Amino acid sequence: MTPDAIEEQIARTATGDRAAFGVLYSATSAKLFGVALRVLNDRSEAEEVLQEVYVKVWHNADRYRANGLSPMTWLITIARNSAIDRLRKRREGQAGLDAAEAVADAAPGPEALVVQGSEREKLVGCFAELEEGRAAAVRRAYLQGESYAELAAAFDVPLNTMRTWLRRSLLKLKECLTR
Amino acid sequence: MTDGRQPYDEDDRILAGEYALGLLTPEEATRFEARLVQEPELRALYAAWAEDFVGMTDGIAEVTPPPNLLSRIEARIFGAAAKPSLMQRLGLGWVSGSLAAAAVAVVIGLNAGLFDTGPSAPADPAYVAQIAAEDGSLIVQAAYDADNGELYLRRDVGGAASGRALELWLIAGDNAPVSLGVLPETQAGSLTIPEGLRAQLAGGVLAISDEPPGGSPTGVATGAVLAIGPVSPT
Structure with a gap:
């Protein structure tokens, strides 16, 4: 799926479109599961994280445009951060990483817009x-x-x-x- | 460091990178996040690092998650009560409900390797289907061998209720569901598709209903429709 098509599904998901959410999941879950598995090296924990990730995606899809990230970067970053947060539950003393990709207001900054693949x-x-x-x-x-x-x-x-x-x-x- | 800040201040650039990597202490991260809300330039610095660092995941192979995970996610988001039942959806129309499910189904069944424990599953099936309940409580993999008209079935999750049978149906286009027979009680088995129905498999939908032993006495599904799945060419 192209970045534009993924963005389209995120935008539809933001309106509460469950079918679009399912399409988004189908197109992106294998990559995100791979990332979670790589970080956690534990299948059941990675499955748990993947569920958390898509619950976050559902609830934060309306904020996607505000954060200035390309769609796969947004999704992978949520997956990576969620997996790292879980990994750190085994450790201690680090901040959560959830906030940045969910920042709600204002348009993306100029630098983010020119970042390319x-x-x-x-x-x-x-x-x-x-x-x-x-x-x-x-x-x-x-x-x-x-x-x-x-x-x-x-x-x-x-x-x-x-x-x-x-x-x-x-x-x-x-x-x-x-x- | 509280005023006169330039958009691409070097310290902020480093700080944004450290934040993106998760290297800040909880207090530092909280302060950074408070600024992030206020300062678009800082968000841009963070976004640029996020784009850079995500490149480290480029080499990470995709891994298909288990087939019932989307159902579990949807149950978390929407709650079990909020989901329309398959019966409700099918009541609105067999085909439209099934096709909506088909649109969101993760096609897991495309891998012939899934059938490696089957009785004598085709190495190169013409069609495959994953017939799955929305909540993942019943999952049956199907693979059709065009050479002999056999539909190989492997029940991965769930089974018939005590004293009941599972019956397989083919829904082709606008046609009424046609029974393909009762699923074998064994985990893996096969059904012969009648010659007149073989051409209808392409683009069709398979469904499994809960029926009395021996299958529906009436020729139409009498019990709950438990699982559905689109037939896909390999």
């Missing part, structure tokens, strides 16, 4: 430009929900060093991605 293809190349280990830290934060403290322990560096590394890496990454 081609940016994604650049990501791999830009990761490769980072110093060794830095890209892995970003990946672990995104796909395993690791905190600065957990990353510092995993890479065996002081917490502040990890924080500095990662922030610099984000700047380099963005510089490369917008080049």
Whole structure:
């Protein structure tokens, strides 16, 4: 299904169209389930998260346009955040990640509007430009929900060093991605 | 850092990235979210990172969720009471109700591998169907072998109530449902499709009703329609 077609189903879902919701589920659930499985590595937990995700989608479909994300990014981000939140229930001390994709008011900002799919293809190349280990830290934060403290322990560096590394890496990454 | 902020302030750019990764402390994240509501530029920075980072999921393979998951989601959202029953929908018209279900059905049955435990399921079925109850309480996979006119059936979930039988019906176009016979009591089995009906499988809908032992005595469904599923070419 094309991004436009997915957007169409989200828009219809926002009006309470159950059939559109079903079509949206059919078109997107396999990707979102794959993401939840990857993060959680547990089938029953991933199924539980997938249910939570689509309940959120149903209730927040009317806010989709306000957040400035492309439709699959919106859906995958909800799935990733929900899965990470569940993963962190086994851990502690991190904030929930639910709020940003549900922000209700105002139009998307100018930068979001020009983001295109081609940016994604650049990501791999830009990761490769980072110093060794830095890209892995970003990946672990995104796909395993690791905190600065957990990353510092995993890479065996002081917490502040990890924080500095990662922030610099984000700047380099963005510089490369917008080049 | 409270005023004179530029739209693409470097610190905010980093902050938005940290937020998108989930690296902020709960207090930092709450503060960021409060700003997010107020500042479109910050939302744009967050959105840009979200688009960038989602690229990390590009290599993650799709995995089809279990067939009853949508029913479970719908039950959570709409509640069991809010759902029209199959009987109600079919009362409004067999075909329209069935086709609405067909439009939203996740076609799981397209994989011939699903039938690997069947009696002698076709390796290359002409048609397949997943005949499923809305609440996932009954799920039957069907695969049609055009070479011998056999419809192979595998009951994955649920079964006949005690002292009752499950009867399979074919609904083709505007025609009244035609019985294809009573489902085998075994988990997997097959029914021979009468020659006159074989051409009607394409584009048809299969339905399963609750009937007395031996099937409906009248030739039309007498019990509740438990499950329906569209027939799809492979």
